[in-house]
Amino acid sequence: MGLIDVYNAFVLTSNNISRVEAKAITVLIEEVEKRTGIKLPVIHQWEGEDRTTIIVGSEKSLENLKVPYLNLLDGLEKPGREGYRILVEKPKNHPVIFIVGRDERGVLYGVGRFLRKIVWRKGSIRIYNKLKISSTPVYPLRGHQLGYRPKSNTYDAWSVEQFDQYIRELAVFGANAIEIVPPRTDDDPVNSLMKVPPLEAMEKLSQIIDSYGLDVWIWYPNMFSSSELANEETVKRELAEREEVFSRLLRIDAVFIPGGDPGRLGAGELFQWAEKVAEMLRKYHPNAKIWLSPQFPEEPSDSWYSEFYENVKRKPDWLGGIVFGPRVKAPLPELRKIIPDEYPIRHYPDITHSIRCQYPVPNWDLAFAITLGRECINPRPKAEKHIHNLSAQYTIGSISYSEGVNDDVNKFVWSDQDWDPNTPVIETLRDYARLFISSEWADEIAHCLMALEENWIGPAIANEGIEVTLRQWQELEKMAPQEVLENWRFQMGLLRAYYDAYVRRRLIYETELEREAIEILESADSIGSLKAMEEAEKVLRKAQTEPVAVKYRKKCEELADKLFENIGLQLSVKRHQAANWERGAFIDDIDIPLNNINWLLAQFDSIRKMKDEGRRLKAIDEVINRVNPGPGGYYENFGDYTSINRLFKDGDWKRDPGFITSKGITFATPLLHLKEGMTEYGDVPLAWISNIFSPYQHPLTISYDDLDPTALYKIRVTYVGFSGGEVKLLASGRYVIHDFVNIYGKCITIERPIPQEAISGGKLNLTWIAKEGSRGVSVAELWIIKVRNTENSS
Incomplete structure (x- = not known):
């Protein structure tokens, strides 16, 4: 299947096409010209076989177009909704290329696939002869959130034209929805980088998205409390704001109101408020629906969830579906069982963050966690494919959560997986590199992007592949x-x-x-x-x-x-x-x-203030031996790979990449940046930054073997409460080491004796339990210290 040059092609299309088909043809012509300098002329009737012809249109628009060789398409499976067929043939002297959509969106996606496959350089457009593609999206919802707000790491600096180009690029990889945000969220209203006022930008974005025939979603959080909702003036003000937004936007297909993150309403109040918003929304966009998420507002109490699900089961007619996103306590398979079948579930994957998020990098090296941090450039193609394919069967697709182009690669991987979860990620990355960077170096760039993901696997100090990648x-x-x-x-x-x-x-x-x-x-x-x-x-x-x-x-x-x-x-x-x-x-x-x-x-500053040399030497010895549990003892630093390899199984992340029911590693990186609040702790050891974490009320259990059953032991444990709440520690399931302690927002070290009866046959089981309504358990460091041998002391 060799390459053929089609630099001199015509684009043949009907003169009676929809605006979305016309937009697709504009995309084809403009994107080819940007890359090659060649502007393909458009014709509306067959002009013979003396020149290459690219025939573009929907099945309906091509019905009345007299074109030879249309029967060649019969050899390709007819696509479904939003699908397309691409065929490259050379029946005589010059190639004939068909890009035929099942419907108008199918034309756009067919053009996108064609653009992804051309080999281009200045003055040349080449495509593989005998290329045959028939493709239909597997999932009906495929989109991304583009939030024009100061919190973004990119979008707030964009012009309207930059948004248009990026939305176009997402569309050619199969996106059919873009989610925008309102002028007021959990953020500053404006910043100095913004080129357009937020509401004006929102209005223009709605027009741009509609021009490509894509759905317009709005992520619209509630920025008020239950007590404020009880105030009639608050309700009037909030509804007036939404009326201004809804009335000014050309198109709205859905409004997503998160239950939390942000949000502070009780579940019943959330539904009551959503009904008011739905009434206002229908006034301007009669077919639009409200979608809600069971993202917990402050603390994930069982009563809040129960009330949320009871309200869903009442089946309000304004409710379009349920969103599964960060801070949803129920795993997706369980959520699908809870929600009535008539309500679809949309995935809201956080593809933009790497720590303290919905899908953190598993067992990430502490060095990367504290430098690259939460929102770095993060191509994770293999991980994103795994996360997508594990969960997609319970959803109608996804609209991702994004804060900028740092997650650019991940967006295109998700779109391709939503289209066809059997697509190898290397194929997506080759298309990505070919279309957006260089068709000459497409394969090499694709593999280099894959290598960046490999950089993050295992301990960085031992990963010589990092130098190879560079x-x-x-x-x-x-x-x-x-x-x-x-x-x-x-x-x-x-x-x-x-x-x-x-x-x-x-x-x-x-x-x-x-x-x-x-x-x-x-x-x-x-x-x-x-x-x-x-x-x-x-x-x-x-x-x-x-x-x-x-x-x-x-x-x-x-x-x-x-x-x-x-x-x-x-x-x-x-x-x-x-x-x-x-x-x-x-x-x-x-x-x-x-x-x-x-x-x-x-520590040196403190020790220097001591006037006695003996005290200074003793303090230095304590610094040297800070992590030493003594002979016969154990020490755990949960960012160290010795502890990680002992406590985690390979299958944990593959089964539960969101760590909804299983333990994982989290990072208290704010401790390294706090200027107030927790500064009383001063500079902290790096061991405090990495914590083992078990979510919600799932117990955290750690076991030790080969302890001396005749000896006395004590336990010392350090809690850093950026993720946990109230925590209780048991030994062997029934001996209380300490009762519930509130660790949230604190750094606490507790030392207690271990009851000798808890060490049965030299085995010790430690279990941490979080109180109902807590986010879970987090532990930074652990010492098991042998005190003395009871036989020798008798």
Whole structure:
């Protein structure tokens, strides 16, 4: 199946087509011209076989068009709704190409698939001869949320024209819905990056989305409490705001009101309010429906969920369906059983975040978690396909949650999987690279994107593949033409490759510096405490005074600045006006310490204030042995891969990637950034940042074997309450180590004796239980310390 050049083709279409078909043809002509410089002429009747002809239209619009060879399409399976057929044949001297949609949307998606498959360069359009495709989407809903608000890491900086282009690009990969957000959400109303007032932008976005024949959804959270809802003035004001929005938008197909995240209403109040909104919505958009999600508002109480589901079972006529998103307590299979069959479920996958989110990166290395953070450039093609295919059967498809182009690759993977979950991700990535970056380097770029996902598997310090990935990207960087180097999608991948390698180089270096510093502290008895701390501090500060891989760091900053210029991606608060450190600004954390320098220096400050040398030496010994449980003891740092490998099974994430019922690792990265609130804890050890977490009321259980059944033990446990609530600890299921303790928003270390009866035959089972209504249990560190042997003491 060789390539044939169709640079001199006509586009043949009926002169009686719908506006969406006309838009599809415009997309074809404009996107080909952008890449090749060739503007394909449009004709409305067959002009013979002296030139290549691309015949485009829906089955209906082509009925009255007299075109030879239409019968060739009979060899392809007829597609279903929104589907299309593409056929490339060369019956005589010149090729004939058919792009035929089952309906008007099918024409757009057929054009999109054709664009994805052409091999292009300036002055040349090539396509594979004998190409035969018949395709129908598996899932009827395929979309993405594009929120024009200050919290976004990209969209707030866009012009209307940039939104139009991005929506077009999503459409050519099969998207049929775009979700926009209202002018007022859980965010500032405007920022200095915005080029258009929010409501005006919303109005224009509705027009753009409709111009492509796509559905317009609105994510419309409730920004008021139950007490405010009881106030008649609040109700009038909120309904007036919605009336202004609904009346100004050209098209609205659905409004999604989340139960929480944000939202503070009781479940019954949520439904009562939604009914009022539905009445207002129908006034301007009679066919639009309200969709609701059981995302818990503050604390996930069973009573809130019960009331929510009872209201669904009353089957209000304004309710279009249910949304499964972050902070939904029921797994999707269970939710599908609860919700009446007549209500579809839409997936609302968070594809934009990497930690403390719906689908976190499993067992992520702490070094990446504290540098790249929650909202970094995050291509996860294999993971996204797995998550999609595990859950899609219970839904009608998805509209993803996104905060910017950091998740760009993930969007196109989800759209392709919603279209056909059997599509290999490498095929999607080749199409992505071919259409958006370079058809010449499509395969190489696709594999380099896959490699970025591999960078995050396992401990970074041992992952030599991170350096290999950088070398692959650098080779592309050397060989690619300038237009590729200036492409923002290429720049995102290249930046991640440099950043990952820089973090690994620093991790290796700073880990060794800490080890050297500890060795110096171990000589304090001979050289003196003050001298030991002075020398140890000099070694630790080499991370700043003698840094490694400075060229990598400089490259990261250069690429970040280019991305801000090219696409408005805000990777720094100071340089690019990102909303805050957690909203995509991972360049600001590029040099955050990867060892315990801050904690150690804080200890040195305290120890230096001690006037007695003996006390100083004792304090230094405690620093050195902070994690040492003593002979016969156990220590767990839940960010360390020794603990991770012992406590987690390979199948846990594959079965439950959202960690709705199973334990996982979460990260208290705000501890490294707090300027107020929890600063009384000072600088903390890095072990406090990574926590083992078990959600809701699912117990967290850890077992130990081979303990001495004749000995006494005590337990020391550190809680960092960014994820947990009230927690109780039991030994062997019935011995209370401590009763319920509220750990939310706190850092607490508790030490208690373990009842000897709890250690049966040398085995100890520890079980943490969260109180009903809590988000779950989180534990940072754990020591099992052997106290003394009872036989020897008798």
